[in-house]
Amino acid sequence: MTRIVVMWRALAAAMAVGVVPVLGVTLAREGRIALPGDGWAGVVPVVVLLVVFLLMGRKSERRRYESAVPLADPAAVLPDPSVVRRALLKGMAPVAAVIAVMGVVMVLLMQPMVGTIFATFPIGLLLRAERTARWERKHGVLLWQGNAAQPAPGSGGRAVRRVMPQVYTSPRTETTPGRD
16 A cells, blocks of 8 residues: 555656656757747646646545545554655656657657646656645545455445545654655
8 A cells, every 4th residue: 555645756756857858859849948939828737737736636536535445454554665656666667758758759749848837747746645634634644545454435445446546544753654
């Protein structure tokens, strides 16, 4: 299982690594970071995109967090933080590669502005991670995503296959593994 905040931060870092070559190609091609217009007219669409990222999924995310299942025995279920960190690093390398290749191709074939739009993705994910961390602090729990070895609520003790991993909570204590 992985802490949701850690997952969002790792994804943002992977996307930021993938955006670096995209911005490099944009700079090499245009000599500047391309915006959709000059001056403030070019900055406004990028800011609007960031606001959309910030607002996207707020209600569904909140509902998902509020319906999280408390872990019966967090110490028995939660993995060692170093194992989670290695797994996240291994899983995020392909994300960075895909973002880099896709972004460079789009900058070369379409618009240089695509590089600037790609640069907003990691910022949006960091904003989402911060919103999740704020929710955790407000409710005094840590949010985990994955599959725990305990039956899902309402399943009558049977294992239930889910499309999305289940969200779990654990108390926010000094001994909780993976705590910030």
